[in-house]
Amino acid sequence: MEDALDLRKAHGYTTGMTQRVGPKGQVVIPKAIRDELGLLPGDEVVVTLDGRAIRIVAAETLVNLRGLYKGSNLIEILEEEHRRELEKEERRWRR
Numbered sequence: 001m002e003d004a005l006d007l008r009k010a011h012g013y014t015t016g017m018t019q020r021v022g023p024k025g026q027v028v029i030p031k032a033i034r035d036e037l038g039l040l041p042g043d044e045v046v047v048t049l050d051g052r053a054i055r056i057v058a059a060e061t062l063v064n065l066r067g068l069y070k071g072s073n074l075i076e077i078l079e080e081e082h083r084r085e086l087e088k089e090e091r092r093w094r095r
Contacts, residue, residue, distance in 0.1 A: 029056065 019027045029039065037058050039045070044059035 017030065019030075021027055034040075039058060046057045046059050048055045048057070
């Protein structure tokens with residue numbers, strides 16, 4: 001896995017220990033990994049299948065996304081796109 005965090009090197013053998021899947025499909029994320037990623041109880045994660053591996057990634061929150069498009073002309077692009085759609089629709093009705 002590219003860019004994978006190798007916590008075994010950073011935190012010793014306990015982070016690589018085997019976890020058991022509970023009756024509801026739950027798995028405990030080792031504390032060292034939660035601490036490294038800043039995961040707290042109630043935080044959301046995204047779970048995906050990556051070949052034969054399960055990938056768990058901290059979900060982006062609205063706070064993390066704030067300002068992502070600052071300085072871009074996204075609003076102008078969307079307004080122009082909408083204007084073109086309205087013009088196209090108007091031409092269609094004139095026929």
